[in-house]
Amino acid sequence: MTVNIGVVGTGMIGREHIRRLSTVISGARVTLVTDVAADAAQEVAAAVGAQFVPKAEELVTSDQVDAVVVTSPGPVHPEQLSLVIKAGKPTLCEKPLATTEADARGLLDAELALGRRVVQVGFMRRYDAGYRDVRAAVAGGRIGTPLLMHNVHRNPDVPAHWTSENTINDSVVHEVDTIRWLLGEEITSVQVVPPAPHPDHPGVQDPQFVLFRTASGLLATVEAFVRAAYGYDVRCEVVGTEGTASLVNPVRSSLVSATGEVQAVPASWKDRFEAAFNTEFQEWVDGVAAGAAPTGPSVWDGYANVLVAEAGVRAIATGAVERVDLPAAPELYR
Numbered sequence: 055m056t057v058n059i060g061v062v063g064t065g066m067i068g069r070e071h072i073r074r075l076s077t078v079i080s081g082a083r084v085t086l087v088t089d090v091a092a093d094a095a096q097e098v099a100a101a102v103g104a105q106f107v108p109k110a111e112e113l114v115t116s117d118q119v120d121a122v123v124v125t126s127p128g129p130v131h132p133e134q135l136s137l138v139i140k141a142g143k144p145t146l147c148e149k150p151l152a153t154t155e156a157d158a159r160g161l162l163d164a165e166l167a168l169g170r171r172v173v174q175v176g177f178m179r180r181y182d183a184g185y186r187d188v189r190a191a192v193a194g195g196r197i198g199t200p201l202l203m204h205n206v207h208r209n210p211d212v213p214a215h216w217t218s219e220n221t222i223n224d225s226v227v228h229e230v231d232t233i234r235w236l237l238g239e240e241i242t243s244v245q246v247v248p249p250a251p252h253p254d255h256p257g258v259q260d261p262q263f264v265l266f267r268t269a270s271g272l273l274a275t276v277e278a279f280v281r282a283a284y285g286y287d288v289r290c291e292v293v294g295t296e297g298t299a300s301l302v303n304p305v306r307s308s309l310v311s312a313t314g315e316v317q318a319v320p321a322s323w324k325d326r327f328e329a330a331f332n333t334e335f336q337e338w339v340d341g342v343a344a345g346a347a348p349t350g351p352s353v354w355d356g357y358a359n360v361l362v363a364e365a366g367v368r369a370i371a372t373g374a375v376e377r378v379d380l381p382a383a384p385e386l387y388r
């Protein structure tokens with residue numbers, strides 16, 4: 055079976071995913087696209103033999119669409135995800151699920167009312183081979199009892215309008231998901247400790263050092279640095295009583311000469327996580343084709359992530375330890 059997919063939002067990552075679905079992923083084809091920028095979206099559609107439609111509602115309800123990919127900006131995800139939940143169509147939505155607790159709660163309630171999982175949230179690190187190995191080591195007891203976790207998230211650069219809050223909402227949310235997923239626990243508090251700011255960007259707190267505490271008291275740290283200049287560098291280490299499980303940074307090549315050894319790091323998150331995105335999409339398409347419920351990050355994961363991000367933004371302002379008050383996960387997501 056070929057899964058017919060409608061894509062909502064043909065901006066930067068929407069185009070990446072349309073290319074992926076059209077040239078890399080087997081068993082899928084993009085049939086309809088929509089975007090508020092109609093002219094550009096029409097070009098994107100024509101390039102892959104898809105059709106443009108002006109409204110998300112038309113796309114979601116069309117019988118030419120079996121499943122939906124949402125790659126519009128975060129603030130419009132709730133409106134569009136409400137449509138897919140109403141239609142009961144399998145959907146892979148780029149992170150975040152929503153940008154406010156109230157919107158995320160509304161989507162959680164809507165999916166609970168439907169009574170089955172429809173929406174998967176695009177936290178693609180869960181599909182990275184290295185993160186999967188670390189998780190298997192932790193879950194398999196190979197590091198004994200986990201005690202703490204260290205994370206590093208360095209970007210070479212960000213747009214000029216980037217704020218301290220963007221670092222939490224756009225970057226650190228990936229670690230929020232990996233912490234919850236790797237440790238298998240909810241996050242209960244967040245604190246942001248400011249190191250010396252970047253000398254060329256004094257108005258923005260960069261880097262940020264974020265401390266998370268989980269339900270059983272485990273500590274997880276994140277160094278988030280969005281103008282690290284040299285490349286995209288993501289690290290993760292879980293420390294346990296019997297050992298540590300770490301990502302080994304993928305390097306493309308190494309040059310050894312009289313002046314030393316040079317290893318190339320990925321230039322961007324796109325390079326670093328290309329394979330993870332491909333696995334994420336292939337597994338999702340295979341699941342849709344089989345009529346299976348999604349197994350990736352759920353609406354609950356998206357909801358918990360929004361609550362932690364909101365506490366993180368408060369923590370930037372207060373410098374205090376901000377609590378995350380998450381209710382118990384509903385049965386559908388346990």
Ligand code: NAP
Pocket residue numbers: 062063064065066067068088089090091110125126127128130148149150176177178323
């Ligand atoms: P983008 O380049 O701004 O693309 C979003 C597109 O959606 C734009 O063409 C935008 O049009 C359009 N749009 C705005 N409102 C819309 C609506 N109501 N209906 C349909 N289309 C609408 O943004 P992006 O960088 O691709 O990011 C999109 C999403 O992907 C965000 O949620 C972002 O956080 C996520 N993302 C995830 C990762 C990851 O690592 N997983 C990486 C990058 C981005 P206008 O420009 O005219 O507003």
